[in-house]
Amino acid sequence: MTASDFASLGLAAPLLRALEARDYVTPTPIQAQAIPHLLEGRDLLGIAQTGTGKTAAFSLPMLQILAEVPDHAEPLRPRALVMAPTRELATQIGDACKAYGRHLHLRVAVVFGGVGQSPQVEALRRGVDILVATPGRLLDLMQQHYCKLDAVEILVLDEADRMLDMGFLPDVRRILAKLPKQRHSLLFSATMPKDIVDLAHSILHHPVRVEVTPQATTVERIEQSVYFVKKDKKRELLVELLDDPAFERTLVFTRTKHGADRVAKFCNHAGIEAHAIHGNKSQNARERALSAFKGGKCHVLVATDIAARGIDVPDITHVVNFDLPNVPESYVHRIGRTARAGRDGIAIAFCDETEHEYLRDIEKLIKKRIPVVGQGSAPAAPRPKPAAVPAPQRPKVVPADNPWHRADDADTTDEPVAAAAGSDRPRERQRPAPRSAPGPYEPDSRRPGPRPQGPRHERGGKPKGGGRPAQPNAVDPEQRRREPRPEPTPSRPPQHKPHPAKPPQPHPHKPAGGPKPHGPKPHGGPKPHGGPKPHGGGGHGGGHGQRRRRG
Numbered sequence: 001m002t003a004s005d006f007a008s009l010g011l012a013a014p015l016l017r018a019l020e021a022r023d024y025v026t027p028t029p030i031q032a033q034a035i036p037h038l039l040e041g042r043d044l045l046g047i048a049q050t051g052t053g054k055t056a057a058f059s060l061p062m063l064q065i066l067a068e069v070p071d072h073a074e075p076l077r078p079r080a081l082v083m084a085p086t087r088e089l090a091t092q093i094g095d096a097c098k099a100y101g102r103h104l105h106l107r108v109a110v111v112f113g114g115v116g117q118s119p120q121v122e123a124l125r126r127g128v129d130i131l132v133a134t135p136g137r138l139l140d141l142m143q144q145h146y147c148k149l150d151a152v153e154i155l156v157l158d159e160a161d162r163m164l165d166m167g168f169l170p171d172v173r174r175i176l177a178k179l180p181k182q183r184h185s186l187l188f189s190a191t192m193p194k195d196i197v198d199l200a201h202s203i204l205h206h207p208v209r210v211e212v213t214p215q216a217t218t219v220e221r222i223e224q225s226v227y228f229v230k231k232d233k234k235r236e237l238l239v240e241l242l243d244d245p246a247f248e249r250t251l252v253f254t255r256t257k258h259g260a261d262r263v264a265k266f267c268n269h270a271g272i273e274a275h276a277i278h279g280n281k282s283q284n285a286r287e288r289a290l291s292a293f294k295g296g297k298c299h300v301l302v303a304t305d306i307a308a309r310g311i312d313v314p315d316i317t318h319v320v321n322f323d324l325p326n327v328p329e330s331y332v333h334r335i336g337r338t339a340r341a342g343r344d345g346i347a348i349a350f351c352d353e354t355e356h357e358y359l360r361d362i363e364k365l366i367k368k369r370i371p372v373v374g375q376g377s378a379p380a381a382p383r384p385k386p387a388a389v390p391a392p393q394r395p396k397v398v399p400a401d402n403p404w405h406r407a408d409d410a411d412t413t414d415e416p417v418a419a420a421a422g423s424d425r426p427r428e429r430q431r432p433a434p435r436s437a438p439g440p441y442e443p444d445s446r447r448p449g450p451r452p453q454g455p456r457h458e459r460g461g462k463p464k465g466g467g468r469p470a471q472p473n474a475v476d477p478e479q480r481r482r483e484p485r486p487e488p489t490p491s492r493p494p495q496h497k498p499h500p501a502k503p504p505q506p507h508p509h510k511p512a513g514g515p516k517p518h519g520p521k522p523h524g525g526p527k528p529h530g531g532p533k534p535h536g537g538g539g540h541g542g543g544h545g546q547r548r549r550r551g
Contacts, residue, residue, distance in 0.1 A: 009035045012064050014103035019060075022099065028053035030212045035061050038186070043207040045200055046188040050159075050336045052212055055096050058082075058156050058186050063101045065154065065184070066129055073107060076124050077151040078131035081179075083172065085162040087112040087134060087283060088290065092312045093158065094132045106130060113137040114283035121146045135163065135171040142178065149178045155203070160189040160196050165327065166306075169195060176203060191329050221339040224347045226359065227374035231352040234322060235263060237374075239270045241320070241348070242300060248317045249293070252302045253334045255323035263322060264302045274300035305330050311337055321349040324358040328365040 006019055006027055019025075027035070030048045037044055038061035048054050062080055073079050082097075084090040094110035101108070109123040112134040124131075124147055131138075131147075141147040155176075157163070163172055185203050189196055200207070229237050242250060254260045257278040267274035275289035275298050292298040294313050303311070305325065316338045325331050331349075338345025349370065351359050363369055 006031075006060075010039050011035070011060060012067070014067070015060055015064060015100060018100050018102050021102075024056070028057075028212075030054050030210060031057045031060075033210045033212070034058070034208075037208045037210075038062075038184075039064065041065075041184060043184065043204045044186045045204060045207045045209045046186070047190070047192060047209070047211040048188065049190045049212075050333060051339070054158075054188050055093055056100065058158075058188070059093070059097050059100055062130065062154050062156070063097065063104060063106065066106055067101075067104045073127035073129045074151060075127050076146060077148050078109075078124070078128045079151060080130045080154040080156070081149065081152050082130065082132045082156040082158060083135055083138070083163075083175070084132065084158050085134065085166055085168060086306055087114060087286070088311060089159065090132050090134055097130055097132070108132070111137050111141065112283075113140075114286075117141065117146075135168045135175060139171050139175060142175070149175070150180060152179050152183060154184045154186075155179060156186045156188075157199075157203075158188050160187055160199065161191045161193060161329070162333070164193065164195050165330075169199070172199075190333065221344045222335055222347050223344070224335070224349070224368075224370050225373045226349040226351050226370045228351050228372065229374060231354065234350050234352065235266045237350065238263065238320065238322060239267060239272060242267065242272050246317070248299065249296075249313065249315055250300050250318040250320060251311065251313075251316050251337050252300060252320045252322050253325075254302060254304060255325065257304055259323060260302045260304055264300075267300055267302075272300055273298050274302055276302045278304040279306050305334070313337070314343065317345065319345065319347045321347070324349060324351055324355045324362070326358055328358075328361045331362045332366065 005025060006016055009027060009032065011019075030046060030052050031054075034044055034046060034054075034057040038058065044058075046054055046057065062082075066079055071079070082090075082093055084093055090110050090112050094108055097108045106129040107123075107127060108130045109120065109128040110132045111117075111120040111124075113136050117137070117140075120137075121141070124141070138147065142149070157172070163169060185205070185207075187196075187200050187204060187207075192200075227237060238252065241247060252263060252274075254263055257280050260276040260278050264274040264276040275292060277286050277289045281289070289298070289301065290311065293301040301311075302322075319335050319338045321331065321334060325334065335345070335347035338347065349359070359370070
């Protein structure tokens with residue numbers, strides 16, 4: 001289906017005025033095919049690359065459907081939900097919805113991570129008609145009961161394959177479980193892997209399939225080329241290319257965040273203003289870098305794949321793949337940042353000695369050989385392999401009296417055919433020579449020649465222990481066994497010297513005198529009175545330290 005203008009698609013007058021203000025006159029192929037079906041309320045599966053106008057393809061009919069129903073959004077309950085994988089893409093969709101619906105009384109809010117959630121929560125409390133969100137922050141707000149999805153009428157999943165690559169698919173499934181069953185669902189994706197196909201079957205009901213271009217193919221207006229360069233020479237080559245005035249606005253892609261910072265720093269030292277944008281940057285820093293790039297203050301923007309689908313700058317002249325992506329589909333999304341809105345673009349790729357396999361995967365995906373303009377580290381052409389010269393084969397000799405011989409061993413050879421010199425074929429393992437037939441045990445068969453006689457320390461030849469001389473006091477072990485051993489000398493028993501007995505020390509509280517007599521205490525006789533008390537005594541029974549003994 002083709003349409004010459006937007007009015008023929010059935011859009012309302014307020015939307016047509018907004019499109020006219022943005023100088024949009026002729027719809028793109030995906031807009032012409034998708035908008036009529038969406039206005040009828042059909043579910044849609046859109047397969048299109050970035051830069052084909054699919055944002056307007058789903059936002060224009062969504063705005064018109066919501067504007068036809070005069071219901072106002074309840075607090076914390078949005079009427080339409082659009083999920084995007086990155087913050088930049090969510091911001092871009094939110095800005096487009098606000099621009100297209102400027103003449104409609106609809107509220108649009110954008111929520112994503114990396115910034116404070118208080119303004120986002122306040123917007124949800126005031127009531128939101130269209131909510132554009134990333135999966136992570138939306139799930140967080142739902143768990144805090146700041147957002148409820150039981151009133152969603154329209155669901156849009158944009159860049160579904162990118163959500164799969166970034167690991168958002170489990171979060172997306174948890175969000176989909178909270179949506180009402182009766183809803184209008186749309187899914188857009190540039191590629192259709194198996195997980196996305198299963199997801200589309202689970203959320204779409206008899207959808208209309210709209211496929212503008214073949215899956216994962218490059219835009220024909222992009223001029224592609226590749227430079228073979230060593231890994232440590234990439235930055236010098238990039239600066240040399242950026243010195244050309246033709247590179248008016250260049251987007252450089254790296255594989256890692258640290259690599260993006262290093263490339264941007266190298267360009268700034270070389271006198272070329274560049275900014276880096278990646279996931280470790282704060283949201284404010286990312287917005288400042290993107291704003292400077294869009295406004296023309298900065299001509300070079302270095303980014304990772306997180307920005308591959310979130311940057312919508314229509315006048316990007318060059319895209320440089322500083323590092324080739326390890327996922328071939330990412331190459332398509334990267335170069336799709338140029339040649340937008342009917343313009344032409346140039347895509348340049350750097351391939352070092354470790355990325356040849358990535359380049360082959362990309363060319364296999366796009367079904368096109370990328371022209372080579374630099375041969376710094378191009379792989380050498382494979383040389384023809386020389387023909388292998390067979391070595392002379394020798395028949396296997398098997399003794400007639402070998403009881404272990406098998407009949408099938410007679411047809412095998414002792415040695416395999418050796419590979420020719422200079423051939424790339426790996427050398428085959430050599431089979432060991434067959435052992436001789438078992439026979440009687442011969443003790444000296446392993447030792448050729450007569451066995452040396454005499455003690456070890458008197459033998460000739462190189463002694464052990466690094467050439468040290470034999471011990472002078474060494475004795476032949478045989479002689480040591482023959483000689484009688486001397487009788488052991490009886491050892492004296494140890495004599496212990498008796499310790500001198502210490503004289504008994506008098507007790508400080510006991511009277512001096514001999515030891516107390518043992519035996520029964522004699523009875524009878526009067527107790528003497530009037531005598532002097534012993535020294536130190538006090539009390540009854542004599543001294544202080546004496547105790548009365550019980551009989």
